[in-house]
Amino acid sequence: MESSKVTKAREQKGCKVKRLEAWLGSWHRENAALEAAAAAREKAPKGQAASTFHKAALLSGPPGVGKTSTAKVLLQALNYDVVELNASDTRSQKQLQAFAGDMVGNTSIADFADGKVGGKQRKLALIMDECDGMSAGDRGGMMALLGVIKASKMPIICICNDRQSAKVNTLDLMTFDDI
Numbered sequence: 001m002e003s004s005k006v007t008k009a010r011e012q013k014g015c016k017v018k019r020l021e022a023w024l025g026s027w028h029r030e031n032a033a034l035e036a037a038a039a040a041r042e043k044a045p046k047g048q049a050a051s052t053f054h055k056a057a058l059l060s061g062p063p064g065v066g067k068t069s070t071a072k073v074l075l076q077a078l079n080y081d082v083v084e085l086n087a088s089d090t091r092s093q094k095q096l097q098a099f100a101g102d103m104v105g106n107t108s109i110a111d112f113a114d115g116k117v118g119g120k121q122r123k124l125a126l127i128m129d130e131c132d133g134m135s136a137g138d139r140g141g142m143m144a145l146l147g148v149i150k151a152s153k154m155p156i157i158c159i160c161n162d163r164q165s166a167k168v169n170t171l172d173l174m175t176f177d178d179i
């Protein structure tokens with residue numbers, strides 16, 4: 001029999017996964033609204049309050065708690081094709097852009113991300129693992145990741161161990177702690 005503490009922890013985790021699922025479920029609709037609002041603002045700069053929608057989510061928690069597995073299993077269950085990158089391997093801005101920048105901003109791939117290609121309903125999502133694992137000197141890498149998030153046409157799930165890390169704090173993310 002489980003202790004009530006374990007049961008409670010599991011329930012809380014379940015709630016976070018449900019929130020993450022809801023965020024993914026409305027992602028393309030919210031992003032389309034954001035893009036439409038941005039286009040409208042160009043015509044009438046004073047209109048529209050800022051949206052609360054976030055293009056990227058952040059899962060945080062200690063090693064081995066199941067962050068990467070949760071992200072992968074959930075995305076696969078929602079029929080996403082998952083691209084996994086490890087931020088601590090992508091040492092420079094150039095590398096990050098080569099891996100991710102083209103991919104998320106590129107129109108043809110964006111169409112693919114929307115499921116418009118080949119008549120098949122495929123969606124792409126990006127997992128950016130170990131976001132707090134970038135080397136301390138890699139400010140360019142973090143800036144590149146920020147750029148990728150801003151331009152992204154697909155959901156991005158960022159993963160880190162330390163939510164309080166200054167590096168992660170610079171990202172504008174929907175946060176799900178301790179998944």
Ligand SMILES: Nc1ncnc2c1ncn2[C@@H]1O[C@H](COP(=O)(O)OP(=O)(O)OP(=O)(O)O)[C@@H](O)[C@H]1O
Binds near residue numbers: 064066067161
């Ligand atoms: N819900 C679960 N039930 C059983 N095993 C799980 C579950 N989630 C993850 N695991 C297992 O726990 C181990 C660690 O999971 P995972 O790699 O996802 O953790 P992590 O939080 O990403 O860790 P790290 O910070 O080290 O990358 C893996 O072997 C995985 O298969």
Ligand SMILES: [Mg+2]
Binds near residue numbers: 069
């Ligand atoms: Mg992991």
